[in-house]
Amino acid sequence: MHRTYQDKTVLITGASSGIGAEFARQLHAQGAQLILTARSVDRLRKVQAACPGSVVIPGDLTDPGFPARLHAIATGNGRQVDILINNAGYGYYGRFHKGDLTWQLNMIQLNIAALTDLTYRFLPQMLDRPEDGCGVINVASVAGFLPVPHFTVYAATKAYVMNFSQALWQELQGQGVTVTCLSPGFTRTNFQSVANGTGGRYFEQEPAAVVQSALKAFQRGRRLVVTGAFNKLAAVLMRLMPTGLMMKAAGRAMKRA
Numbered sequence: 001m002h003r004t005y006q007d008k009t010v011l012i013t014g015a016s017s018g019i020g021a022e023f024a025r026q027l028h029a030q031g032a033q034l035i036l037t038a039r040s041v042d043r044l045r046k047v048q049a050a051c052p053g054s055v056v057i058p059g060d061l062t063d064p065g066f067p068a069r070l071h072a073i074a075t076g077n078g079r080q081v082d083i084l085i086n087n088a089g090y091g092y093y094g095r096f097h098k099g100d101l102t103w104q105l106n107m108i109q110l111n112i113a114a115l116t117d118l119t120y121r122f123l124p125q126m127l128d129r130p131e132d133g134c135g136v137i138n139v140a141s142v143a144g145f146l147p148v149p150h151f152t153v154y155a156a157t158k159a160y161v162m163n164f165s166q167a168l169w170q171e172l173q174g175q176g177v178t179v180t181c182l183s184p185g186f187t188r189t190n191f192q193s194v195a196n197g198t199g200g201r202y203f204e205q206e207p208a209a210v211v212q213s214a215l216k217a218f219q220r221g222r223r224l225v226v227t228g229a230f231n232k233l234a235a236v237l238m239r240l241m242p243t244g245l246m247m248k249a250a251g252r253a254m255k256r257a
């Protein structure tokens with residue numbers, strides 16, 4: 001099935017900046033109706049102004065009760081969400097035991113638990129409408145291909161997102177609903193400053209290119225999309241080369257990040 005975005009209702013988490021805000025802009029341009037969520041109301045309002053007609057539902061996805069409230073508000077008045085984009089997430093560069101524990105546990109809550117919770121809640125309505133081109137885009141990372149020292153918890157959360165999404169893709173085959181896992185590498189957003197890093201410098205992509213690849217992949221019902229030539233090569237190496245060797249190299253790179 002070749003999916004289109006015209007008149008689709010799309011819920012985007014982490015829509016206040018970076019990749020999520022870019023999803024909003026590109027989907028609005030393609031005729032989608034948007035529901036935007038994140039914590040920062042001011043930044044969400046700016047994205048809303050650029051995407052007239054979109055609905056804003058602010059909230060904190062590290063609050064274990066928020067996914068249920070978000071689902072209830074998003075589907076209120078008989079509204080149906082056609083596409084869920086689980087994009088909200090953050091990372092932390094540094095030694096695991098030197099980092100703040102609450103920060104790292106909240107990362108697991110956001111990157112894993114909220115994403116799983118929202119997928120669980122929105123999927124049944126999508127499966128009821130197999131002709132409507134519904135589905136989920138889950139944002140992982142190339143870091144999910146490997147255990148990454150100095151990016152330890154973050155890389156592990158993204159390995160979960162990759163495995164969860166791809167298994168679900170298989171589980172849903174033939175039922176009209178798809179799940180696409182997006183694995184970008186360094187992308188020019190607020191991610192690096194939030195994660196206490198300095199960025200990838202040479203191989204950083206713009207959010208526009210990342211989102212274009214993701215939207216094309218979802219339209220084609222693809223299971224996984226790794227964006228950018230450098231990240232594609234890195235993903236192949238991480239699969240083919242000995243894990244110990246790759247972990248050492250990745251750990252050195254992350255120490256500098």
Ligand SMILES: NC(=O)c1ccc[n+]([C@@H]2O[C@H](COP(=O)([O-])OP(=O)(O)OC[C@H]3O[C@@H](n4cnc5c(N)ncnc54)[C@H](OP(=O)(O)O)[C@@H]3O)[C@@H](O)[C@H]2O)c1
Pocket residue numbers: 013014015016017018019020037038039040041043059060061062087088089090091110139140141142183184185186187188189190191192194
């Ligand atoms: N940039 C990269 O290099 C890179 C690479 C690979 C994967 N990714 C992934 O791409 C996704 C988007 O990140 P980005 O690069 O666009 O970074 P970003 O600019 O920092 O955006 C992160 C988004 O997540 C939201 N968010 C953070 N904590 C939240 C919470 N507790 N509850 C609800 N929303 C929350 C933020 O909004 P508020 O602060 O307003 O809540 C923001 O909208 C993440 O899953 C990230 O892991 C990024």
